[in-house]
Amino acid sequence: MDQKLVAVVDYGMGNLRSVSKAAEHMANARTKIIVTQDPQVIADADSVIFPGQGAAKACMQALTDTGMVEPVKQAAQEKPFLGICMGLQVLMSHSAENNGVDCLNIIKGNVTQFDLSAHPELKMPHMGWNQIHQTQDHPLWHAIPQDSRFYFVHSFYVSPEDKNTIIGETTHGQTFPSVLSAHNIFAIQAHPEKSAEHGLQLFKNFLEWDGH
Amino acid sequence: MSLAKRIIPCLDVDDGRVVKGVQFVDIRDAGDPVEVAKRYDEQGADEITFLDITATAHGRETTVHMVEEVASQVFIPLTVGGGIRKIEDIRTMLNAGADKVAINSAAIYNPEFVKEACDAFGSQCIVLAIDAKKVSSQGEANRWEIFTHGGRKETGIDALEWAERMEAYGAGELLVTSMDKDGTKSGFDLELMQEITSRVRIPVIASGGVGNLQHLVDGVKLGGAEAVLAASIFHFGEFTVQEAKEAMQAQGIEVRL
Numbered sequence: 346m347d348q349k350l351v352a353v354v355d356y357g358m359g360n361l362r363s364v365s366k367a368a369e370h371m372a373n374a375r376t377k378i379i380v381t382q383d384p385q386v387i388a389d390a391d392s393v394i395f396p397g398q399g400a401a402k403a404c405m406q407a408l409t410d411t412g413m414v415e416p417v418k419q420a421a422q423e424k425p426f427l428g429i430c431m432g433l434q435v436l437m438s439h440s441a442e443n444n445g446v447d448c449l450n451i452i453k454g455n456v457t458q459f460d461l462s463a464h465p466e467l468k469m470p471h472m473g474w475n476q477i478h479q480t481q482d483h484p485l486w487h488a489i490p491q492d493s494r495f496y497f498v499h500s501f502y503v504s505p506e507d508k509n510t511i512i513g514e515t516t517h518g519q520t521f522p523s524v525l526s527a528h529n530i531f532a533i534q535a536h537p538e539k540s541a542e543h544g545l546q547l548f549k550n551f552l553e554w555d556g557h
Numbered sequence: 558m559s560l561a562k563r564i565i566p567c568l569d570v571d572d573g574r575v576v577k578g579v580q581f582v583d584i585r586d587a588g589d590p591v592e593v594a595k596r597y598d599e600q601g602a603d604e605i606t607f608l609d610i611t612a613t614a615h616g617r618e619t620t621v622h623m624v625e626e627v628a629s630q631v632f633i634p635l636t637v638g639g640g641i642r643k644i645e646d647i648r649t650m651l652n653a654g655a656d657k658v659a660i661n662s663a664a665i666y667n668p669e670f671v672k673e674a675c676d677a678f679g680s681q682c683i684v685l686a687i688d689a690k691k692v693s694s695q696g697e698a699n700r701w702e703i704f705t706h707g708g709r710k711e712t713g714i715d716a717l718e719w720a721e722r723m724e725a726y727g728a729g730e731l732l733v734t735s736m737d738k739d740g741t742k743s744g745f746d747l748e749l750m751q752e753i754t755s756r757v758r759i760p761v762i763a764s765g766g767v768g769n770l771q772h773l774v775d776g777v778k779l780g781g782a783e784a785v786l787a788a789s790i791f792h793f794g795e796f797t798v799q800e801a802k803e804a805m806q807a808q809g810i811e812v813r814l
Contacts, residue, residue, distance in 0.1 A: 474813040498681040554721035
């Protein structure tokens with residue numbers, strides 16, 4: 346049987362090891378997970394995982410420096426694509442982080458900072474296990490119970506122009522979109538690679554997903 | 558529906574092995590970090606912290622391999638503290654699969670190191686560990702200072718000012734241990750926790766002194782902590798993490814169950 350190739354995009358930022366290990370943990374014998382900076386490998390891959398952490402500016406800079414902008418844009422148009430944390434935020438048009446950064450503009454919308462002025466009791470960054478309320482059905486929600494907790498670490502959140510792209514929401518002082526979906530893209534603010542059983546289930550679902 | 562308060566078991570490791578006697582009844586090798594971490598993951602631990610007490614360079618390499626092993630099999634956040642002195646130490650641990658590193662004495666010798674670390678890797682992975690001891694006499698206003706070398710060496714640094722300064726330098730989280738309470742099983746230093754949690758916006762992990770489940774509840778409800786760290790009550794099988802969470806939930810604290 347044919348082998349399935351899953352590329353984890355390496356643009357020199359963050360800890361890709363956790364992501365690739367979690368994917369490997371859930372992959373069957375025919376699925377190969379490759380951490381790569383090679384545009385050709387990304388072009389050849391059956392599906393793509395786009396992780397990320399840190400700040401938006403450094404992330405966009407690293408994508409540019411490693412020549413990953415075009416391969417990532419291409420992959421986001423045509424194959425199952427999983428964005429994680431900063432890998433969700435940089436899909437948007439613009440981030441307010443670092444005094445403003447233009448992002449990949451794959452999903453129209455902005456990234457803004459939490460305003461917790463009305464909630465002095467809440468801490469920032471939003472760090473820890475919070476619930477994701479599934480607002481629309483999606484193949485990647487398979488076997489993940491409604492309102493399951495995932496591990497989050499972030500201070501900024503996405504606001505897509507097209508509200509139909511929102512398939513999961515989370516509340517920290519305010520309710521914000523924590524999971525977006527557009528065609529073959531599934532992008533999540535939380536870290537499924539650090540979210541124990543539900544996170545692993547999400548990887549399993551992604552590895553089995555055909556992008557529809 | 559909101560963020561859960563976290564429970565974090567802490568493991569001391571030396572030369573890649575868990576020390577200070579983990580005593581699970583049915584575990585094959587209580588010194589094996591992977592087995593112990595897996596067990597805590599199954600119990601519902603929200604994160605695991607490894608405190609590396611290894612003295613030798615060779616032993617530290619072993620710790621790196623240990624982190625790699627654990628991170629390949631346990632999919633919850635991992636923090637590694639102890640001996641983090643250089644930017645390179647942080648890179649090594651993160652590449653091995655740690656999600657956060659805890660910086661302690663290196664910040665005292667060179668506070669700018671915290672800024673550099675946050676700039677290089679992001680605040681989300683920099684935990685600032687504060688070992689504090691009360692130095693005020695009875696009848697005086699409370700005052701705590703930072704101590705190093707397991708509480709033996711004073712630094713003259715005011716703990717509350719230090720917490721605020723480390724937040725300003727970019728630390729993503731504070732791990733606050735009361736050296737007066739550590740090992741006493743008499744509960745957290747709640748006054749210290751209150752003073753610090755009311756001064757900073759970043760999450761605070763309370764540590765030092767846990768002897769029963771009510772202490773964990775108090776750390777959150779009275780101390781204002783976002784997370785509670787404990788070692789012996791879990792290691793010796795007195796309580797499971799699950800039981801601790803149920804106790805917290807019974808008193809109205811939101812937890813991941």
